[in-house]
Amino acid sequence: MQKALKPGERNPGKGLPGRPEKFTTLSGVPVETLYTEADLKGFAYSRDLGDPGEFPFTRGIHSTMYQGKLWTMRQFSGFGSPGDTNRRLHYLLAQGQTGLSIAFDLPTLMGYDADHSLAEGEVGKCGVAVSSLADMETLLAGLPLEQVTTSMTINSPAAIVWAMYLVAAEKNGADWKKLSGTTQNDILKEYIAQKEYIFPPAPSMRLVVDSIVFSARETPRWNPISISGYHIREAGSTAVQELAFTLRDGIEYVEWVRRAGLAVDDFAPRLSFFFNSHNDLFEEVAKFRAARKIWARVMRERFGARDPRSWRCRFHTQTAGCSLTAQQPYNNMVRTTIQALAGVLGGSQSLHTNSLDEAWALPTEQTATLALRTQQVIAHESGVAGRVDPLAGSYFVEKLTLETERACYKYFEKIDALGGMVAAIEEGFPQREIHEAAYAYQKDVERRGKIIVGVNAFASEEERPVDILVIDENVAKHQRQKLMELKKTRDNAGVQSTLETLGGAASTDRNLMPYILECVRSYATLGEMCEVLRRVFGIYEEPAFR
């Protein structure tokens, strides 16, 4: 491999990175030199685009988009103790963010309390540690939950953590009917990409369905699922794979919830999505537009949804963490800006921008603020927010949107032929596709077929390190202490009883949400509830790689 060039250095015999022979999008889709109206023969505005706010919503789900209301600036945050994260959430609200988004630590994500042996070294490291309702109450203290919405990135134990949120809100006098927010709760992408699964697919889907059904009835303003492509892309997929696997996951969830007895219009308006925004601005914008168009068709034609709200693909976007480099971290501000702009030009409802120290640690206060300012500059200074789907009509963008749509449907056919998404996952299909794309990308970078500034071109002799956030090891001690105290002061007999009842219900097909809520109210811990469910549902181990 050629070593990275130093500034001004010429690659002996080959010159500075020249122009590629062929041009493609970042994901490898061929790109022509010129696009004209000839590329859009047969293009029909009402069929292929529609006005913003009108089927098939290619141009946006609302007629005025950001002229009416800016996207929600929702910075994913979480580290250390619930108190640490509570302070960061208050801080970011004071800096102008307009929505909350909570990152949990790995023990919490995997259903272990902070005092579990497997939690050693992990407590508070990549998100906030939440083991009980008491932790949730600390986490949410003083936050204006009726004015700002909260998104929680939690999957396998989502029903439990959501129950903690609901009970904490209830204790604060909030009305569940008015409560608005999102739980990620997308287990299919865990098997495909993020790999934070606990139980096998069938019982995991049962938990997701239970929470969607419960939400439709009890929390009509809540989004009980955020069907995600972000993680699929982070695992190395192409843009089309990200889109196709996400929307096909969506199709799978709709099928499962319908089988549970709900009519599609009873729950579909509250399905939400979550996409990545990577470096190739036009590829990303085409992806977002195609997503809306495809989902609208799927809902109206495949599922017969009649409520227009069921047709709308509402989504949160996060800029691509995997694109950010450890080398020359300040370059990451530029990458994040381009990616955020793509998210806005693509019509996202909500946006998180990564911090420049992404490849090193969780964001510091300063880098999280800078990331937020990136959104604010775009919103208030660039003019982009005053324009609705301004890239529409571009020969290139419209052609790319159509190609993306076509490629997505091809994946739908493949996955349908495999018997659906759960079957495809069990067969290893999406996982293999992602790995192939990731490997090809890595090889391309090492060949310098793809240039990454500061890494394989324009590298520095010496790197100047940035100050990073270090998580205090005392957080774990502190959280374990709190658990000890909790177990002394709560009604342990009551806890046992609610846990046993949960275990009993788990072996039936009753909706588990009420049982989980009872456990939460009695201050059963996350780990205790998950242990009960592990015993009933079993645990999942993915098929061996190769």
Place this chain on the structure above:
Amino acid sequence: MMPDRRIRVLVAKPGLDGHDRGAKIVARALRDAGMEVIYTGLRQTPEQIAVAALQEDVDAIGISILSGAHNTIVPRICQLLHAEGMQDVLVIVGGIIPDEDIPKLKEAGVSAVFQPGASTEKIVEFIRSHVRQPA
């Protein structure tokens, strides 16, 4: 290296971390380079990794960890390897490892840390040039 004995490498994912994009890419690159690779799969304890290393009689272990738990988990793995008499097994680490944590990891027995941006070619080269030679 004897031409008829391939280098055996264990690629391990310890702790709760589920990010396996890098580990799988490295495993494949090492295989493509002619090494025999055993990938442990996710969420292995240090004990499970040490047992696998022993049973598979590996020349090198590549630990992949992005969760921030490396200061606890990696030294523990090295301790267990030493306890099993595997101190001459090459230990390398990849993932999200801040610069300031590297010296301590090296003291614990890690030979190299590959941070984001590292190339698979460099990793292959490092293993080839640093594995113990057969007696």
